[in-house]
Amino acid sequence: MKKNVLIIGAGGVGHVVAHKCAQHNQKLGAIHLASRSLAKCQQIIDSIHARGSLQGPGILEAHALDALDIEATRALIRSTGAQIVINVGASFVNMSVLRACIDTGVAYLDTAIHEEPEKICETPPWYANYEWQYRDECAAKGVTAVLGIGFDPGVVNAYAALAQQRWFDRVDSLDIIDVNAGSHGRYFATNFNPEINFREFTGQAWTWQNGQWVSNQMFEVRRTDDLPVVGTQSTYLTGHDEIHSLSQTLKIPTIRFWMGFGEHYINVFTVLKSLGLLSEQPVKLDSGQEVVPLQLVKAVLPDPASLAPDYAGKTCIGTLLEGEKDGKPREVFLYNICDHAETFAEIGSQAISYTAGVPAVAAALLIADGTWDVGHMANVEELPPLPLLTLQAGMGLPTRVKEGSHDVALEEAPEIRA
Known part of the structure; x- marks a missing residue:
């Protein structure tokens, strides 16, 4: 203890x-x-x-x-x-x-x-x-x-492990899908530390495909899904932390991460990157002072914590697994829906x-x-x-399990494997 x-x-x-x-x-x-x-x-x-x-x-x-x-x-x-x-x-x-x-x-x-x-x-x-x-x-x-x-990494990893143990004989692909369908009302902001946020998307997007590492450019590969509660959403293939452990621990051939971005975010991001303002390398000003452009951008953007009072809408984050059970193809999506207004009201x-x-x-x-x-x-x-x-x-983040037209709370999901 x-x-x-x-x-x-x-x-x-x-x-x-x-x-x-x-x-x-x-x-x-x-x-x-x-x-x-x-x-x-x-x-x-x-x-x-x-x-x-x-x-x-x-x-x-x-x-x-x-x-x-x-x-x-x-x-x-x-x-x-x-x-x-x-x-x-x-x-x-x-x-x-x-x-x-x-x-x-x-x-x-x-x-x-x-x-x-x-x-x-x-x-x-x-x-x-x-x-x-x-x-x-x-x-x-x-x-x-x-x-x-x-949550990602974290809960989505637990989703992957549970689903692999309980609902599949073999998992062929694992896709983590992260969508924020909320709006904070600001012209542009990031939902967590801007420096960390931008660093995720300015380099190569490493994913695990067919048992090997594959590199893509950010916003190069897109998919569209009809997701619970938040509806039809487009997401983009990107690298993310959990791929780097799941690829080594669960032995699933293909593991990818998809994140939702609006067109406005993509446009502003593209301009900032094209101007060199998302660089992590220091540059020298005429005064001789050195600054890191990315840290400057972080300094002028809203503090993510300040977005909470005006945020409306919901997030949908989950793990989609495809594979086989008892010789038949199977697809299961474990996910959580979280409401911005409810979390603000609570804490x-x-x-x-x-x-x-x-x-x-x-x-x-x-x-x-x-x-x-x-x-x-x-x-x-x-x-x-x-x-x-x-x-x-019981702490505010319940899990649901969707398979075809069946969408139930985790505790009501059928037990496939002891």
């Missing part, structure tokens, strides 16, 4: 994680929130008190931290007595925070693969470039490290942050009670999927 949580990161996802931890503080214990900006941490804590999110009396404290400073992170883990660290800072800090967790013997969770600021879309598989280098050490020291436990968040943050807290609860406290490093698809999906359903 583990208790006391340190949350690193005070952005939109950090806001969700802190609120959801507060709603379960009787099981999770003391809650500490750390970021370079102490003020942002305090704002989140103030909002928790204002909305009455605390389940019961307990410790809720803010701390200033540069998470790239491994020694400072180790010291904060020790001083707070945290046994679970939820890293929802920028993905640039993953390796530093993971190192601090291994050194102090505490559980580690994150929601995305590590990135280096000067590198974009490295040679796959990305996990092997970074976090997986610590697998042996985590196992040797008995440290639980759960990688990529947001003051928009749905994109909500879908990323809730699973991380569900995972922390599973580590706290021992279910997922496995004592080694694991991606989500390597862990029992049902405890996660069952727990998060």
Whole structure:
């Protein structure tokens, strides 16, 4: 049993994680929130008190931290007595925070693969470039490290594992589909950290097709689906974190990721990229000062957390599997619908942050009670999927299963395999 949580990161996802931890503080214990900006941490804590999110009396404290400073992170883990660290800072800090967790013997969770600021879309598989280098050490020291436990990556990985176990004898293809059918009313904005958001789409789109890595350009390949609730939506093939673990763990020949984009987003993105404003490489101004164009664009765009009050509409994120069962072709779609207005009413968040943050807290609860406290490093698809999906359903993210005209809640879906 583990208790006391340190949350690193005070952005939109950090806001969700802190609120959801507060709603379960009787099981999770003391809650500490750390970021370079102490003020942002305090704002989140103030909002928790204002909305009455605390389940019961307990410790809720803010701390200033540069998470790239491994020694400072180790010291904060020790001083707070945290046994679970939820890293929802920028993905640039993953390796530093993971190192601090291994050194102090505490559980580690994150929601995305590590990135280096000067590198974009490295040679796959990305996990092997970074976090997986610590697998042996985590196992040797008995440290639980759960990688990529947001929604995508995260819940979609659990969907893939559950479906493969329960409804298929053989899976031929796995397509993750992510559509935000909501509107925030701004001329242009990103739903999470703009720097991280743009980096996903400015390089090669690596996907796993017919048992090998294939590279495409962003917006080169498009598909259209009639999705539950949000209707007919066009999505584009892109690279994404979960492909880099699922391709190695589930042994499915074709694994792709599709994300929805409106024409306006594509047009603005294309102009920014064509002008060089999405470059991660520094440029020198006439004054002699150096700036990174991508960081400048991030600075002038709206803070994703500020979008929440005006957001309307829903998201649809799911995993579509095609294969065979009992000699017959089969297609199953596991998915979640999340409403922007409902998440704002509950905790003051928009749905994109909500879908990323809730699973991380569900995972922390599973580590706290021992279910997922496995004592080694694991991606989500390597862990029992049902405890996660069952727990998060009661936390605001229920799962549905669609096969043909049948569309039911996960708990009502037929049991195919014990």
